[in-house]
Amino acid sequence: xxxxxxxxxxxxEVEILKGVNLYVREGEIHVIFGPNGSGKSTLFHVIIGSRKxxxxxxxxxxxxxxxxxxxxxxxxxxxxxxxxxxPPTVKGLRLIDLVRLLLSKYxxxxxxxxxxxxxxxxxxxxxxxxxxxGFSGGELKKGELIQLFAQDPDLIMLxxxxxxxxxxxxxxxxxxxxxxxxxxxxxxxxxxxxxxxILDHLNADVAHMMIDGRIVxxxxxxxxxxxIRRWGYSGCLERxxxxxxxxxxxxxxxx
Amino acid sequence: xxxxxxxxxxKIGMEFDERVRSGSFLQVDQNVEFSESFSNSVExxxxxxxxxxxxxxxxxxxxxxxxxKDDYTRIASEEFNxxxxxxxxxxxxxFPVETCLYMNSPEEVQKVHNIxxxxxxxxxxxxxxxxxxxxxxxxLHIGITEFFVKKGAKLSYTMxxxxxxxxxxxxxxxxxxxxxGTYVSNYLNTSPVKELQTYPTAYLDDNAKASFNSIVFGYxxxxxxxxxxxxxxxxKSKVEMIxxxxxxxxxxxxxxxxxxxxKGSKGHxxxxxxxxxxxxxxxxxELEARRLDVELSHEAAIGKVAEEExxxxxxxxxxxxxxxxxxxxxxxxxxxxxxxxxxxxxxxxAIEVGQMRLL
Numbered sequence: 001x002x003x004x005x006x007x008x009x010x011x012x013e014v015e016i017l018k019g020v021n022l023y024v025r026e027g028e029i030h031v032i033f034g035p036n037g038s039g040k041s042t043l044f045h046v047i048i049g050s051r052k053x054x055x056x057x058x059x060x061x062x063x064x065x066x067x068x069x070x071x072x073x074x075x076x077x078x079x080x081x082x083x084x085x086x087p088p089t090v091k092g093l094r095l096i097d098l099v100r101l102l103l104s105k106y107x108x109x110x111x112x113x114x115x116x117x118x119x120x121x122x123x124x125x126x127x128x129x130x131x132x133x134g135f136s137g138g139e140l141k142k143g144e145l146i147q148l149f150a151q152d153p154d155l156i157m158l159x160x161x162x163x164x165x166x167x168x169x170x171x172x173x174x175x176x177x178x179x180x181x182x183x184x185x186x187x188x189x190x191x192x193x194x195x196x197x198i199l200d201h202l203n204a205d206v207a208h209m210m211i212d213g214r215i216v217x218x219x220x221x222x223x224x225x226x227x228i229r230r231w232g233y234s235g236c237l238e239r240x241x242x243x244x245x246x247x248x249x250x251x252x253x254x255x
Numbered sequence: 256x257x258x259x260x261x262x263x264x265x266k267i268g269m270e271f272d273e274r275v276r277s278g279s280f281l282q283v284d285q286n287v288e289f290s291e292s293f294s295n296s297v298e299x300x301x302x303x304x305x306x307x308x309x310x311x312x313x314x315x316x317x318x319x320x321x322x323x324k325d326d327y328t329r330i331a332s333e334e335f336n337x338x339x340x341x342x343x344x345x346x347x348x349x350f351p352v353e354t355c356l357y358m359n360s361p362e363e364v365q366k367v368h369n370i371x372x373x374x375x376x377x378x379x380x381x382x383x384x385x386x387x388x389x390x391x392x393x394x395l396h397i398g399i400t401e402f403f404v405k406k407g408a409k410l411s412y413t414m415x416x417x418x419x420x421x422x423x424x425x426x427x428x429x430x431x432x433x434x435x436g437t438y439v440s441n442y443l444n445t446s447p448v449k450e451l452q453t454y455p456t457a458y459l460d461d462n463a464k465a466s467f468n469s470i471v472f473g474y475x476x477x478x479x480x481x482x483x484x485x486x487x488x489x490x491k492s493k494v495e496m497i498x499x500x501x502x503x504x505x506x507x508x509x510x511x512x513x514x515x516x517x518k519g520s521k522g523h524x525x526x527x528x529x530x531x532x533x534x535x536x537x538x539x540x541e542l543e544a545r546r547l548d549v550e551l552s553h554e555a556a557i558g559k560v561a562e563e564e565x566x567x568x569x570x571x572x573x574x575x576x577x578x579x580x581x582x583x584x585x586x587x588x589x590x591x592x593x594x595x596x597x598x599x600x601x602x603x604x605a606i607e608v609g610q611m612r613l614l
Contacts, residue, residue, distance in 0.1 A: 048570050051562070072569040073578075082570050088563045092585030098571070101581070105572055130585070151571055 001026050001155055001188040002047070002080075007058035009046045015056065016042045018213035024155070026186035029202065031193060031221050034210035035233050040192040041085055043210070044157050048082050049075045062155065081153025083144035085160045085192075089132045095143060096127040102150040109152050117149045118142075121176055137164030145176050156180060156189040162198040174201025196225040211237060258283060258388075262355055266608045267384030267415040268601050269355050275597075278352035280338045282367065283359050287336055296346035297379060298339070299354075302368055305339035312339070315370050319401045319429025319458065327425045331397045335368040342372070342379035342408070351380040351413075351598055358387035358394045358422075369400040373408035373436070380598060381410070385424075386417040398426040404436035404463075411439040411594050415605050418448040420476060428455035432463035434489065439593035440467045441602060442481070445609020447474040454482045454510065461489035461517070467496045470587055470606060472613050473534050475504030482510025482539070487520035487549070497525045499587055502534030503613055512541040515549030522550070528557035529586050531613070580614050 002024040010016040016039045024030050034040050046053050047060060049072040059068045067075050076082075090098070099114055118124040121142045126135070135143055141161050148156060158177065162170045177198075181187045191198060199221055207221035211233060217224065217240035227236040258281075262269050270276055278292040278299035287301040306312050322332050342348050358365050373379045387394050404410045418424060432438045444451060457465045467483040485494040500507040513522035528536035542551040560582050568578035587606050591599050 050566055050570075052566075071575075072566060073572050073574050076570055076572040084567070084570075088561065088567050090564050090567070090582060090585050092588040093581060098568075098581075101573070102571055147571060 001028075001063060002190075003061040004047065005059050005061070007046065007060065008056040009042070009053050009058070010056070011053060016053070016213050017046060019058070020213070020215055022208070022215060024188050024190060026188060028206060029181070029189045029191065029204040031191050031196075031199065031204045031207045032210055032215075033193065033196065033207060033224060033228055038210045039213040040210050041159055044082060044159050044192065047157065048072055048080060076151070076153070079154035080157070081148045081151050081155065082157045083141065083148055083159060083161060085163070087132050087140060087144055089130070091130055091133060093131050094127070095129055095131050095146065098131055099127065099146065099150045102147065106151055109150055114146065114150050117176070117179065118146050120179070121145065121172055138166060138169040141165055141169070141173060145173065145180070149180055152180075152183065154184065154187050156187070158189065158191045160192055160194055163194050170197050171201050174198055177202060196228075199225060209233070209236060209240070216240065258288070258357065258359070261388060262357060262384065262386065265384070265386040265417045266605055267355070267386050267417050268382045268413065268605060269353055269384045271353075275350055276353050277348045277350040278340065280340075280352070280354040281357065282336055282338070282355070283357045284363050284365060285336050290338065294348060294350070296348045296377070297342045297352055299352055300339045302335070302337040302339045302370060305370070312370065315372070315401060315403065316368070319431050319456070320399060320427055324427065327397045328399060328427055330364070331366045331368055331399050335366045335399070337367040337369040337399070339369070340371045340379070340381060342374060342377040344374040345376045347378040348380065351382045354381065354383045356383070356385045356396065356398065358391040358396060361390060361392040362394070363391055364395045365397065367398040369398070370403075371400065371410065371412070372403045373405060373410040375405040376407040377405075378409040379411075380413070380595060382413045382415070382598070382601070384415050387419065387422060392421060394422045396422065396424045400426065400428045402428065402430040402438065404430070404432040404438050406433045407435040408433075409437045409593065411441070413441040413594065413598065413602060414443065415602075416444040417446040418444065418451070420447040420449055420474065422448055423450040424448055424452070426453040428453070430455060430457040430465065432457060432459045432465055434460045435462045436460070437463070437593060438465045440465070440483070441591060441594065442467075442469040443602065443605055443609070444479070445470065445472045445606065445612065448477050448479065450478045452480045454484060456484040456486070457494070458486045459489055459492035459494065459517075461491065463489055463492045465494045466592060467494075468589060468591060469498045471500050471507060472609060473500065473502040473505040473507040473536070475533070477505035479505065480508040480510070482512070484512040485514070485522065487513065487515045487517050487522055490518040490520070492517050492520045494522045496523070497527075497589060499527045499529075499589070500536050501529045501531050501583070501586070501613065502536045503532045504534045506535040506537070508537045508539060510539045512543070513551055514543045514545065515551050516545045518546060519548050522552070524553040526555040527586065529583065530557065530559045531583070576614070580610065583610060583614065
């Protein structure tokens, strides 16, 4: 589905991504952990094609096509969808009007289905509101999911869907992601998470740890999360580098 | 093409269709072509005819605008035509009354004096469209309009203008809102203009309300100086002013002045500017409280279309042009209160037409 090869990217002044490799197969859910400033959000922005960043080296392939030179909207039309961590407010534009625009563009989902999805998220009232204007933390995340649902992409990238959100909302967000993925066979997702809370409600296949612009470690999501919780990012990285088994079982054996 | 057809094509809210209008008035240069009412709730007359018919009308002339205000009012006081529209006491006029001022001759100076009265507890919606034909060159439009909103009455006044870069436009308006009355003004000019200058002043009695909404686009070499002023004289009188300006060139000055005199009076002033290309936007808000319990507030913001918002919409699959147009559309949208839904739709259509020209 997605292949990111040896990606170096950043702003004009700073290189943020220092050789990222990422391979997401059809039907897989990947999780990316990492401390603040490690480049997780930048990776998403570069994959979607944000003009804030320039690619210095490396390529991005989506469904076998090289999309490195494509514009943002071309990538999204191919089926890449993103839920931003901190989406901007678009004043005067009601969420429902944006949704209708997306429905008419993609023609995959009906307005009725969007309404049901919004009800499931418990935020159907947001549709009448201006996009992201005065939304709470949880409402921002849910508003993003509603837009993604209307867009119906094959690859869903979610940037911190569980941060600044109460526990009940994390559960319902997890369910919403599953609903979106199940709409079509072979859909994939990449989830950036800080806390890993979303993993209580979603079964991920592969986890990565990103530190200082590189993906330094790959493994079972539960094990990596457990390792980070026990030893912190640096401790987890050390063990990963030494090739030790991560997670509970590994830790118990050594202890 | 007939004049009516030319005017309809200008998309300034003129329908000339009695199924959707309660009255219709058309003045071409200085001549009134027709002046008709299609409803028993409202009268629509040529002003000079009305002055002959009603002796009492004289005391309404120059009551809320001083005759000696400036050169333009002086010019308009010498010779004029215009309309007289009055909704009768307690009557709710179902469809809007439309009035059209059209300039058709070269080097025309159109002088207009209008009187609008919403009698006690009546409700009236007025749409005025002003434009000019290809034949008109270097036009000057001076429009004096005096509004009287009697006790408990509601009057909305929607002005849709479509000018050209050789036209100078000088509307002068005064509004008197009696106890419990409501006045709503919507002003729209989305076309190029050489010079546009207007500063309607409203005087509000106890519990009276007024709102002024305006949308103007500035093009290369346009000078637009637009604002509104309200004297909150009565107890608990209230005013809201919202202006939206888009600069693609030229200069826009967005003014607003609220003077709070009445006990517990409230006013809010909002100036929003969007810098699309070149040009200048200047906002000059003035708040003046003359009592302890007056509440006045003001917000102003000027900025360009944010790159972050463009990218946000593009990440949903919209092209760059679509994204900008969607953001501009959002900037221009506002909740027009006190106007029937179908009139809102007409206003939104006129905004869309302007937006297409702009982008």
